[in-house]
Amino acid sequence: MKKVKPKDIKGHIEYLADDRLLGRMPGTEGYKMAADYVIDKFKSMGIEPAGENGSYLQDVTIRKAVTGNDATFISRDSLGNKSELIHGKDFVIFPNAVEKQTTLEAPLVFAGFGISAPEIGYDDYAGIDATGKVVVVMRGAPDSFTSTVAASSMDIGNILQTAANHGAVGVVMAFTNPTAGVPNISRGVNSVLGPDGGIAVSRYYVSDDVKLFSFISGETLTNFLAKAGLDFNTSLTSLKNATPVSAPLNTTIRASYSSSHEDINSYNVIGKITGSDPLLKNEFVIHSAHLDHVGIGAPVNGDSIYNGAHDNASGVASLLEIARIYSRIDAKPKRTVLIAMVTGEEMGLLGSSYFAKYPTVPKQNIVANINTDMPTIIAPLLSVVALGAEHSTLDKPVANAASYLGLDVEEDPEPEQNRFVRSDQYSFVSQGIPALHIKYGNKTPDGKNNLNEQVQVWREKYYHKPQDSIDGTFDFDAGKTYVQLNFLIGYQVAQNPERPSWNPGDFFETAR
Incomplete structure (x- = not known):
């Protein structure tokens, strides 16, 4: 984990949020360039294909x-x-x-x-x-x-x-x-x-x-x-x-x-790290992040390319660095780990919904999802919110990983944002699979503990605007901590012989 380099995270974001990719809209050449980039990185790290027909891809046909x-x-x-x-x-x-x-x-x-x-x-x-x-x-x-x-x-x-x-x-x-x-x-x-x-x-x-x-x-x-x-x-x-x-x-x-009706051809990009246990390697821990953004739109201050550097090139960068950690480990985890870059999140969680319902591995063998969407790495990461973890035994690996890294775990500072259902982890929850999404907490170095207020100001300027580019506000050291945290959560799940489960009597257990 110590080998995770902030400059590598920055490099991924620089490429994925470049103007040449034109906002990574599904069905466009820019999205294909983003997918090719991820596949090239997977290959260079020795990450195996886990898509359809021995490839890294799962076809997703979107109907507008x-x-x-x-x-x-x-x-x-x-x-x-x-x-x-x-x-x-x-x-x-x-x-x-x-x-x-x-x-x-x-x-x-x-x-x-x-x-x-x-x-x-x-x-x-x-x-x-x-x-x-x-x-x-x-x-x-x-x-x-x-x-x-x-x-x-x-x-x-x-x-x-x-x-x-x-x-x-x-x-x-x-x-x-x-x-x-x-x-x-x-x-x-x-x-x-x-x-x-x-x-x-x-x-x-x-x-x-x-x-x-x-x-x-x-x-x-x-x-x-x-x-x-x-x-x-x-x-x-x-x-x-x-x-x-x-x-x-x-x-x-x-x-x-x-x-x-208009049909658009796109795809999810999926790699895997095969587990080492003869039995548990047939079960799967999914790290997910959406690869798409919203493309080209109405100009803001003369710029019409919605680069999506934070949303969600930063999440994709995080998963690529998680994959890199696994590529350096000689003793692979007991369960198989999938790294899934999904399409169509901005169009309604489409790629993740399709993968969660029709996965490229046996659905009953998927034990958990750890999703990464716009971690908002604009300030030191001192505390986190684990959206959804309170509903399942995933709260334990979150607590362990956060403690190891010296991070506090907090309640959601902005429950009115309904973020639990607004990103790809909810696609897995809808299929009965325990899932979570790590977001920033409120803790700040100056002790004011008002990061949510800073994020609100940031969101007004950058969220879903062309200004969300590599030239915006970034704390790549926070990105490193975020990679380490999500890796440690997934690694514990991959190592634990017991599958994660919904808490007894929990709404998401009884509602399935």
């Missing part, structure tokens, strides 16, 4: 779907009064990843936050029949939910799947503000196709049975609730206090829309 301007949304109450909503103001409809033309007519039923978690004493679907209906939900969670449980419960894919499990044919969602508008989805949404051409993974499409996913304005939801004798703010207060207020809404809707 866009809703047409012909979308209509008409409501009719129990007295026969009709109202045609305005597209882009009162409603938007997310595109269908399969059908090019979709029409649906069904009654509405209010399902609170759209959460069904009876194992923790909360179920918006208790007492209502959603079969053949469109469920209307608010985007939120009870205040009593922890930040990670709330984030997972609010995940759109989970909300849609829960609705499908209860027989719903559509989901209509609104923000928890009676004056809120609707999101801008003009750029479309993305899914991944399987080898058969069907939808393999998607956060916005769960089955052919769910024909509609739409957002409506707060005013529109207020009107729908009023027809059932419900008040927006009173209902929200009840839901925040974990008391469902689900009910039929005495309204039927008819929605119609078209969807256009």
Whole structure:
């Protein structure tokens, strides 16, 4: 570990965030250059291929779907009064990843936050029949939910799947503000196709049975609730206090829309360090980081190339240096370690979702995921947050590794960011695999312990902007510590004969 060199981390970032790679958008020559760079490094270190057909690659076909301007949304109450909503103001409809033309007519039923978690004493679907209906939900969670449980419960894919499990044919969602508008989805949404051409993974499409996913304005939801004798703010207060207020809404809707499709070819890049134990080498510890960024976009101060130096060239650099540590170890770990650089994270965790669901190794033999996404190496790393570790026995290797390196382990200083579900570790969690994501803590050398405030200022200037380049703010010594920490966490898991497990009775154990 002492041989990890900050200048090597910097060198990886310099190449991956160079203007020549044009922001590493999946399907572009820049992304291919990034993948070729990773493969060349793998080969030079003796890292074996772990992709498809003996290669380092796993094909990922991304489908971008866009809703047409012909979308209509008409409501009719129990007295026969009709109202045609305005597209882009009162409603938007997310595109269908399969059908090019979709029409649906069904009654509405209010399902609170759209959460069904009876194992923790909360179920918006208790007492209502959603079969053949469109469920209307608010985007939120009870205040009593922890930040990670709330984030997972609010995940759109989970909300849609829960609705499908209860027989719903559509989901209509609104923000928890009676004056809120609707999101801008003009750029479309993305899914991944399987080898058969069907939808393999998607956060916005769960089955052919769910024909509609739409957002409506707060005013529109207020009107729908009023027809059932419900008040927006009173209902929200009840839901925040974990008391469902689900009910039929005495309204039927008819929605119609078209969807256009564009398919993009990309790939995950996967290497492996084969384990040394005759039995445990057939089990796998996954280190992951997303290789993609957002490409070329709107100019900011004359620059339109979104280089993604921190997001996530720094994460890829970290994994390459973890691979380099393994390449120097004569006695390999007992379990096999996979180094997975995934595509399409910026498009909705697509590459990791596909790999976690259809891995290039037996899924039941994947024991853990340690994800690395934008470690934000802008200041000395003195403390860390292990997002997700509190739900499983992974908290022990985190504590051991942090202690060895003299780091404190803290609670998430920014739970409102919902970071647990916003990066690739969540793709593995969704498949029942214990996972975590190490982020910075708040500790600072001056004792003010306000690093999250510094990061907020940094984020305003750099996050998802062309200014996130190698010319920005970096602490490459912090990058070295980050590499050492993540390596030590994964190494302990690879050496321990016992597989990591969810904590008994934990939400993520019982929800699978």
